[in-house]
Amino acid sequence: MSEVLMDIQDLAKHFVIDTNFFGKPVSVLKAVDGVSFSINQGEAFGLVGESGCGKTTLGKILVNLYRPTSGKLFFEGKDLTVLNEEQRRAYCKDIQMIFQDPYASLNPKMTVGDIIAEPILINGLLPRNQVEERVIYLLNCVGLARHQRNRYPHEFSGGQRQRVGIARALAVEPKIIVCDEPVSALDVSIQAQVLNLLGDLKEEFGLTYLFIAHGLNVVKHISDRVGVMYLGKLVEVAPKKELYANPLHPYTQALLSAIPVINPEKKMERIILEGDVPSPINPPAGCRFCSRCFKKLEQCKLNEPKLKEVSPGHFVACHLFD
Amino acid sequence: MEPKYSSNPDENLQAAEYVEKPESQLKAMWETLRQNKAAVAGLFIIGILAIIALTVWLSELMGKQILPYDPNYADMTKSFIKPNAQHWFGTDQLGRDMFSRILDGTKISLFVGVTAVAISLTIGVIFGAIAGYRGGKTDTVIMRLMDMMLAIPSILLAIAFMAALGKGLDKAIIAIGLVSIPEYARIVRGSILSVKENDYVHAAKIMGNKTSRIIYKHILPNVISVIVVRATLGVSTAVLDTAALGFLGLGVQPPFAEWGDMLGRARGFIFSAPYTLIFPGIAITITVLAFNLLGDGLRDALDPKSRIK
Amino acid sequence: MLLEVKNLTTEFKLKRGIVKAVDDISFTIDKGEILAIVGESGSGKSVTSLSIMGLLQKPGKVTGGQIFYKSQDLSTLSKKELQKLRGNQISMIFQEPMTSLNPVWRIKDQIMESIMLHMKLSKKDALARTIEILETVGIPSAAQRANDYPHQMSGGMRQRVMTAMALACNPELLIADEPTTALDVTIQAQILELLYRMREKFHMAVMLITHDLGVVSEAADRVIVMYCGKIMEEADVRTLFNNPMHPYTIGLLKSIPQIDNDSDERLYMIKGMVPNPLNMPKGCPFSDRCEQSMERCTQEMPQLQDIDGHKVRCFLHDAKEGGSAKQ
Numbered sequence: 001m002s003e004v005l006m007d008i009q010d011l012a013k014h015f016v017i018d019t020n021f022f023g024k025p026v027s028v029l030k031a032v033d034g035v036s037f038s039i040n041q042g043e044a045f046g047l048v049g050e051s052g053c054g055k056t057t058l059g060k061i062l063v064n065l066y067r068p069t070s071g072k073l074f075f076e077g078k079d080l081t082v083l084n085e086e087q088r089r090a091y092c093k094d095i096q097m098i099f100q101d102p103y104a105s106l107n108p109k110m111t112v113g114d115i116i117a118e119p120i121l122i123n124g125l126l127p128r129n130q131v132e133e134r135v136i137y138l139l140n141c142v143g144l145a146r147h148q149r150n151r152y153p154h155e156f157s158g159g160q161r162q163r164v165g166i167a168r169a170l171a172v173e174p175k176i177i178v179c180d181e182p183v184s185a186l187d188v189s190i191q192a193q194v195l196n197l198l199g200d201l202k203e204e205f206g207l208t209y210l211f212i213a214h215g216l217n218v219v220k221h222i223s224d225r226v227g228v229m230y231l232g233k234l235v236e237v238a239p240k241k242e243l244y245a246n247p248l249h250p251y252t253q254a255l256l257s258a259i260p261v262i263n264p265e266k267k268m269e270r271i272i273l274e275g276d277v278p279s280p281i282n283p284p285a286g287c288r289f290c291s292r293c294f295k296k297l298e299q300c301k302l303n304e305p306k307l308k309e310v311s312p313g314h315f316v317a318c319h320l321f322d
Numbered sequence: 323m324e325p326k327y328s329s330n331p332d333e334n335l336q337a338a339e340y341v342e343k344p345e346s347q348l349k350a351m352w353e354t355l356r357q358n359k360a361a362v363a364g365l366f367i368i369g370i371l372a373i374i375a376l377t378v379w380l381s382e383l384m385g386k387q388i389l390p391y392d393p394n395y396a397d398m399t400k401s402f403i404k405p406n407a408q409h410w411f412g413t414d415q416l417g418r419d420m421f422s423r424i425l426d427g428t429k430i431s432l433f434v435g436v437t438a439v440a441i442s443l444t445i446g447v448i449f450g451a452i453a454g455y456r457g458g459k460t461d462t463v464i465m466r467l468m469d470m471m472l473a474i475p476s477i478l479l480a481i482a483f484m485a486a487l488g489k490g491l492d493k494a495i496i497a498i499g500l501v502s503i504p505e506y507a508r509i510v511r512g513s514i515l516s517v518k519e520n521d522y523v524h525a526a527k528i529m530g531n532k533t534s535r536i537i538y539k540h541i542l543p544n545v546i547s548v549i550v551v552r553a554t555l556g557v558s559t560a561v562l563d564t565a566a567l568g569f570l571g572l573g574v575q576p577p578f579a580e581w582g583d584m585l586g587r588a589r590g591f592i593f594s595a596p597y598t599l600i601f602p603g604i605a606i607t608i609t610v611l612a613f614n615l616l617g618d619g620l621r622d623a624l625d626p627k628s629r630i631k
Numbered sequence: 632m633l634l635e636v637k638n639l640t641t642e643f644k645l646k647r648g649i650v651k652a653v654d655d656i657s658f659t660i661d662k663g664e665i666l667a668i669v670g671e672s673g674s675g676k677s678v679t680s681l682s683i684m685g686l687l688q689k690p691g692k693v694t695g696g697q698i699f700y701k702s703q704d705l706s707t708l709s710k711k712e713l714q715k716l717r718g719n720q721i722s723m724i725f726q727e728p729m730t731s732l733n734p735v736w737r738i739k740d741q742i743m744e745s746i747m748l749h750m751k752l753s754k755k756d757a758l759a760r761t762i763e764i765l766e767t768v769g770i771p772s773a774a775q776r777a778n779d780y781p782h783q784m785s786g787g788m789r790q791r792v793m794t795a796m797a798l799a800c801n802p803e804l805l806i807a808d809e810p811t812t813a814l815d816v817t818i819q820a821q822i823l824e825l826l827y828r829m830r831e832k833f834h835m836a837v838m839l840i841t842h843d844l845g846v847v848s849e850a851a852d853r854v855i856v857m858y859c860g861k862i863m864e865e866a867d868v869r870t871l872f873n874n875p876m877h878p879y880t881i882g883l884l885k886s887i888p889q890i891d892n893d894s895d896e897r898l899y900m901i902k903g904m905v906p907n908p909l910n911m912p913k914g915c916p917f918s919d920r921c922e923q924s925m926e927r928c929t930q931e932m933p934q935l936q937d938i939d940g941h942k943v944r945c946f947l948h949d950a951k952e953g954g955s956a957k958q
Contacts, residue, residue, distance in 0.1 A: 050815035051786075063528045092530035105521035109543040119529035157904055158672075165525075172529060187671035188842060192886035192900040199897065215816050221888040221898060244890065258820040259890050260845025264868045272824055273817045275771075276785040 004074075005176060005208050006039040006062070011071035012232075013057050017281060029281050031057040033232035034071070036307070039176065044202065044209040046219030046240070048255065049229035052277055055212045056100075058229075059178040062210065063097045064088055076175075093123050093172035100181040102161035106153040112139075112164050113149030119171045138167040141204075142197060159190035163197065170201065176208040183218060195221060216252075217259050220244060225313075228252045231280055231288040234307060238314040248316045250295045287319065295320060354623040361619020367612035375429040391419035393426040394577040402595045411601045414588060420598065423579035424605050430580045431561050431609060434495050434573075438560040439553050441499025446506025447542075447549060453507065454514030455537055465511065468504035476501045477566050484572045491580075494573040498563045502556060509552050513545035520544075547624030551617055558613035565606050581606050633701065633804055633836050634660040634683070640695035641675070641682045650908040652678040652691065654860035660804065665830060665837040667851035667868075669844060669883075673905050675860035676840045680806045683838075684723055685713050700804075719749040722797035724790070726809035731793055732781040738765075739777035742796050749800045760799065767832075768795045768825055787818035791825065798829060805829075806838045811846060823850050844887060848872055856880050859906065859916035862935060865942040876943040878921045915945070923947060 012034050018027040032054040039045045049055045060066045062073065064080075073080045080091060099105035106115055116135045120126050126134055136146045142163040153161055162182060169177050179198065183191040199222055201207060213219045219226055220240065227237040228251065236249040247253045254271045273292045278284055284291050290300040297319050307317040355361055381388040391409075400417035403409050411420035453464040471479065483497035517523065518541055526540045567573035568582025576583070581602040588598035641653040653675040660666045670676040681687050683698055685705070698705045700721065705713065717723075725731045733741055739761050746757040758777075765773035768791045781789055790810060797805055807826065811819040827850060830837055839851060847854055847868065854871045856864040856879065864877040875881045885899035903920040906912055912919045918928040927946055935944045 050817060060524075065524050065527060089530050092528055095528075097525065097528050099521040099525065101521060105525055107522040107526075107540050107544070118526075118531075122530050122535075159904060168525065168529075187905070188844070188883055189671060189886055189901040190904065192888075192898040193902075195888065196897050196900055217888050217890050220890060254817055256890065258816040260819075260823075260843065260849040262844055262848050262872065262884060262887055262889060264848045264872050270820060270824075272820050276787050276818065277815070 002043070003041040004038045005041040005076065006210075007072075007074040008038065008058075008062075009036050009072040009074070011035050011058065011061060011073060012069045013054075013061055013066055014069045027281055030232050030283065031280060032061065032068075033283075035229070035232070035234050036071075037227055037234060037237055039208060039210060042206060042208055043224040044211050044222050046211045046213065046223030046226040047229060048213055048216050048219055048226060050214055050277055052231070052280060053229040054232040054280070055214075055229050056180055059097065059180050059210060059212050062176075062178050063095050064092065093119070093125075094175045095178070096169035096172060096174035096176075097178045097180060098162075098165050098169050098182045101185055102158045102165060103185075105165050106161055108153055111150055111152055112144075112156070115153075115164060116149070116167050116171050119168060123172055125172065134171070138170055141170065141201065142167045143193075157190075158186050159193060162186060162190075162194055166194075166197065166201070170205065173205070174207070176210065178210045178212070180212045181214065182211075184214065191218075198222060215259060216244070216255050228255065231277065231283050233288055233317065234315075235289065235318070236314075236316045237307070238316075242311075242314050246314075248310065248314070248321060249289075249318050250293050250320075251289050254294075287317075351623045355619050358619040358622060360615045361623070364612040364615030364617075364619065367608060368616060371428050371432060371609060371612070374425055375432045378426055378429045389419075389422040389425055391422045393418060393422040393579045396577070402591070402598075404595075405597055412595070412597045414584070414598050415591065415595075420584075420601055423584060424581070424601055426579040427581045427584065427602070427605065428609075430491070430574060430578065431564060431606075434491070434498065434564040435557040435560040435609075435613075438495050438498040438502070438564075439556045441496065442502040442506055442556065443549070443553055445499075446503045447510050449503065450507035450510025451514060451537055451542065454511035455518060455533070455541065461511070464507065468507050471501070471504045472508075477563065480563060480567060481570070481572065484567065489572055489575060491574045491578075494564060494567050498560050498567070501563070502559065505556070506549070506552060509548060510545060513548045514541055517541050517544045547620075551621040551624060554613055554617035554620055558610040558617070561606065561609050561613070632659050633662050633664075634838075635699040635702075636679075636683065636696070637699070638696035639679065639682060639693065639698065641678050641687065642692055642694045644690045644692070645909075648909045651860050652908070653682060655696070656857075656860075656862050657696075658855055658862070658865065660836045660838060662803070662836055663830065663834045665826075665839055665850055665852045667839045667841060667847040667854045668857060669841060669847055669854060670857035671842055671905060673859070673908060674857040676842075676857050677808055678860075679857075680723070680808050680838065680840055684717060684721065684806065686723075715749070718745050718802075719800050720802055721804045721806065722800070722802040723806040723808065724793045724797045724810050726812050732789060734781050736780070737777070738779050738781065738784075738792055742777075742792075742799050745796060746799050761795075764795045764799050765792070767829075768792075768798070769821070770795070786814055787821060790814060790818075790822055794822070794825060794829070798833065801833060802835055804836045804838065806840070808840045809842070810839070812841070812843070819846070826850060844883060856883075859908070859911065861916060861944065862942070863917070863944050865935075866940070870941055874941075876938075876941065876948055877917075877945050878923050878947070879917050882920075882922075 011032060012030070013032040015029040015031060016025040017029050020026045035058060047055050047058065057066060061068050068081055075091060075095065080088060113135050116138055117131050120131050120134060135149055139146055139149060144160065144163055153164070156164065182198065183194050186194060202209060209222070211219055211222055223240050225237065225239050226243045228235050228249065230251050236243065236247070236252045243252065244256070247256055254273045257271045271294065275292050278291055286301040286303055287293070287305055290296045293300065299319055305317045305319045307315050309315050310321050377388065396416035396418055398417050400413050401415050403413040405412040409419050409421065411424060413419055449464050449468070453461040480497040480501045483500055484493060487493040487496060523536060523540050526536050564573055564580070565582025565585065568580045569586035571586060574580035574583050584602040585599055591598055637657050638655050639653055639657070640651065640655050643650040643652055656679065668676045668679060678691065682693050687693065700716065708716070739758065742761045742764065743757045746752055746760050747754065752760060762773050762777055765777055770776050770788065770791055784792065810826070811822050814822060823846060826837060829835070841847060851868045853867050854865065855862055856877065858879055864871065864875070864880050871880065872884070875884055882899065882901040886901060888898060901920050906916060906919060912929065914930050915928045915933055918924045921928065925946060933944050933946045933949065935942050936948055938948060
C-alpha cells in the first residue's frame with residue numbers, strides 16, 4: 001500500500017446558526033460531524049453525497065477556507081489544525097482546489113494569463129521573467145492556446161474556464177488537488193473532455209485528487225477509492241470496484257440505483273428513497289439515514305452505527321453489519 | 323516536457339502567433355454609456371461646468387479678469403437691475419452682476435462637491451471594506467456606528483459638525499464629507515459581502531494571498547463600479563448640501579459667491595426681484611441633475627447584467 | 632396528434648448579428664406520449680419550448696413556421712385565447728423550483744389561483760382540488776403543507792409543488808424544461824417516477840427537455856436530438872439507444888461515464904466545442920467536431936432523412952449517395 005498523503009481524523013465543522021441572548025449557541029448546523037479517512041499518495045479519492053451532506057465543507061476545510069471545529073488533519077504526517085494562519089499559509093501551495101462553478105471561480109477583472117501567473121508570483125516560485133513562459137506551458141497543458149492568455153474570463157466558454165481554473169491550480173505544483181464537482185456545471189460533451197484532462201494530468205504530474213461529486217457515475221471513472229457521505233457522516237468507504245460491485249450501505253445502494261442507465265432495455269429495479277434529506281440542523285437521533293432507510297432495524301433509531309471494516313479496505317457504518 | 327494534450331483548439335493559429343490586445347473593459351463601458359442619451363447629456367453639462375470652473379479659477383490665479391464683471395464688487399447704485407443686455411441675469415441687492423457670480427459659484431460648488439466626496443469615499447470605503455471582509459464583531463461595531471450617524475438627518479449632523487468646527491468653506495467641506503461616510507461604508511460593505519463569497523476570492527485565499535492583497539486585488543476591483551456610481555451621485559448630494567449650508571449662512575462667507583448663499587441672501591426679495599433667486603436655483607438644479615443623469619447612466623453601463631451582449 | 636410543430640424558426644436579434652436559436656424544426660407529439668428533446672446548452676431546446684408556449688422574451692422572436700395544437704394554429708389565436716390555453720391545456724414546469732414559485736405566497740394560494748382562473752371553481756372547491764393534487768404528487772400531510780411558504784420546503788418538495796401546479800387543471804400537454812437538473816439524484820428518481828405515474832394516470836403528453844441522456848432513456852418514448860438549433864436525429868427511444876446513427880448522438884452516448892462499464896480507459900470525447908452561434912460553420916453545424924466529417928459536410932447542409940421512421944441529418948446516411956444506413 002502506498003504512502004498516506006493526507007490523514008483526516010474525526011474532523012468536524014459546526015456552524016452556529018443562532019445564539020441566545022448571552023451568545024450561547026442554540027442552533028448548530030453540523031455540516032461535517034466526525035469524519036475519518038485517509039488519502040494515499042497518487043490516488044484519486046472520490047467523495048460522493050447529495051447536497052447538504054457536507055462534502056464541499058470537508059473540501060474547504062482541507063484547503064483552509066474553513067477551520068475545523070474539532071478533529072485533526074495530517075498532511076505528510078504534520079497536523080495542520082494546530083498551525084496559525086501564517087504557518088498554515090505555507091502549505092497553501094501543496095493543497096489546491098478546482099471549483100464547481102467556472103463562472104464564479106475566475107476574477108472577471110483579470111486576464112487569464114494574470115490569473116494563472118498570480119499564484120506563481122505570490123509564492124515566489126519563479127523569477128518574474130520566466131513566469132510568462134510557464135503560463136504558456138500551463139495553458140498548453142490544459143489544452144488552451146498561448147494567445148488566449150491576454151483574454152478575459154468572460155470571453156471563454158464554461159469548459160475553457162474550467163481549464164483555466166485547472167491551470168491555476170497546477171501553477172503552484174501542488175501535491176493534492178481538491179476537485180469540487182469540477183464537471184457538474186458543464187455540458188455532457190465537455191464533461192468527458194475535462195474528466196479526461198484531469199486523468200491525464202494526474203498521470204503526468206503524479207497528482208493526488210480528492211474528487212467530490214454528487215453522483216456515483218462521475219467519480220466511477222476517475223477514482224481509485226470512493227467514500228459516500230450522508231448528513232455530515234461517512235457511511236461507506238471502499239475501493240472503487242468493490243463499492244460498485246458490492247455496495248453494502250442501503251444509502252449507497254439507493255444512490256447507485258438512482259443513476260439513470262443509458263439503456264432503455266435494461267430498466268433497473270429502482271430503489272426510490274422516501275422523503276428528503278433531513279436538515280443537518282436537527283439530524284435524526286441514531287443512524288442519520290434511518291428516516292429514509294428501507295432496511296432499518298429497531299436499534300437504528302437508538303444507536304449511531306460506527307464505521308467499521310467488514311472486508312479488507314471496505315468500511316461501512318450500518319447496524320446490518322454488526 | 324512537451325505538453326501531450328492534443329485537443330489544442332487553436333493549433334493552426336500557433337504558426338501565425340498573434341497576440342491580441344485584451345479587450346478594454348473601459349471601452350465596452352463607454353459603448354454602453356454612449357447609447358444612453360441622458361447620461362451623455364449629463365456628461366456634457368458636467369464637462370461645460372468643469373471648463374467654466376477651471377477657467378475662472380485659473381484666471382483668478384493669474385490675476386486676470388475674464389468674467390464680465392468682478393463677482394464680488396459691490397456697487398449700491400446698480401442694485402436690483404433687471405436682466406438686460408449688460409447684466410444677463412440682472413444684479414443683486416448689492417449691485418453685483420449675477421451672471422458673473424453664478425459662473426464664479428460653479429468653481430466653489432464643483433470643488434466642494436468633489437473634495438467632500440473624496441473625503442467620504444476614502445473613509446467610507448476603508449470602513450466598509452474592513453467591516454465587509456472581516457465580518458463578526460468588527461463588522462457589528464463599525465456598522466452600528468454608521469447606523470448611529472445615519473439616524474440623524476444628514477443636514478442636521480452637518481450643522482452640528484459646523485457648530486463644533488466653526489464657519490467657513492473648508493469646514494463645510496469636512497462636515498459634508500463626514501456626513502456621508504455611512505452611505506459609502508454601507509454600500510461597499512454590501513458589495514463586498516456578495517463578492518467575497520465568489521469562488522475566485524476563495525481561490526485567491528487558497529493560493530496563499532494575504533488578506534490585504536485579496537481585498538485590494540480581488541475584491542475592490544469588482545466593487546469599484548458600485549463605488550463609482552455612488553460617488554457620481556454623491557457629488558450631486560454634496561452640491562445640494564453645500565447649497566443648504568450656504569442658504570443657512572454656515573458655508574462660504576461673504577463676499578464669495580456660492581449658489582446656496584446667494585439663494586439665502588436673496589430670499590427677502592423673492593417678490594420684488596425674483597431673478598436673484600431663480601438663476602442660482604437653476605444653476606443648482608442643472609448641476610445636480612447632470613450628476614444624477616451621469617450616475618444613473620454609469621450604473622447601467624457598469625452593470626454587466628444590463629449590458630446587452 | 633396533439634401538437635404539431637411545422638418549420639419553426641426562432642431568431643434572436645442581437646447587436647452583433649442574428650442568431651437562429653431554433654432553425655426550421657418540425658415534430659409532433661401524440662396524446663399520452665413522452666417526447667424528449669435532448670441537447671447541450673445553446674442547442675435551442677429551451678427556446679423551442681418557450682416558442683410553443685409563446686413565452687419568448689425580447690429580443691427573441693418566432694420568425695417562421697406554425698404551431699398547431701389540436702389542429703388549431705396557435706398564431707391565429709388572440710393573446711387572451713392563448714393565455715386560456717396556457718395553464719389550462721398546456722402547462723409548463725421549469726428547471727429552477729426556487730425561482731419559479733412566488734416567495735411571498737403560500738403554496739395553496741399559488742395553486743388555487745390558477746385553478747380558480749382556469750377551472751372556474753369556487754374558493755372552497757379550489758382548495759379541495761389543491762389538496763387533492765398535492766396528495767397526488769406525493770406531498771405528505773398535504774392539507775398542512777399547503778399552508779407553507781416556498782422557502783419552508785426542500786428543493787424536491789418545491790419541484791413537486793411546481794408539478795402539482797402544472798397538473799392542477801388537468802393539462803393535456805405538459806412541457807417539462809429540465810425538471811430534475813437542479814435536484815439530487817435520489818430526488819431526481821422520485822420526480823421522474825412521478826412524471827411517469829402522472830402520465831399513466833391522466834394520459835397527458837409530456838415534452839421533456841433535458842441534457843441528460845440517462846433521464847431520456849428512463850422516461851421517454853421518443854427522442855429528438857438537437858444541436859445548434861437543428862434536429863440531428865429523431866427516433867423512438869429503443870432505436871435511438873440501440874442503433875444511434877448520427878455521429879453526434881453516438882459521441883454523446885459514448886462520452887457519458889457509465890455505471891455498468893468496468894473499463895478504466897479514457898472516456899470517449901467529442902473534440903472542440905459548440906460553435907459560436909454568430910459564426911456557424913458552413914454546412915453541417917457539427918462538421919467541425921465530427922470525426923467522420925467529409926469534404927461535403929463543410930460545404931452543404933445535410934437534410935433530415937427519414938429511414939423507416941428513424942430520422943437523421945447526416946450525409947453518412949444519405950440514401951441517394953448510397954451511404955450505409957448502419958453504423
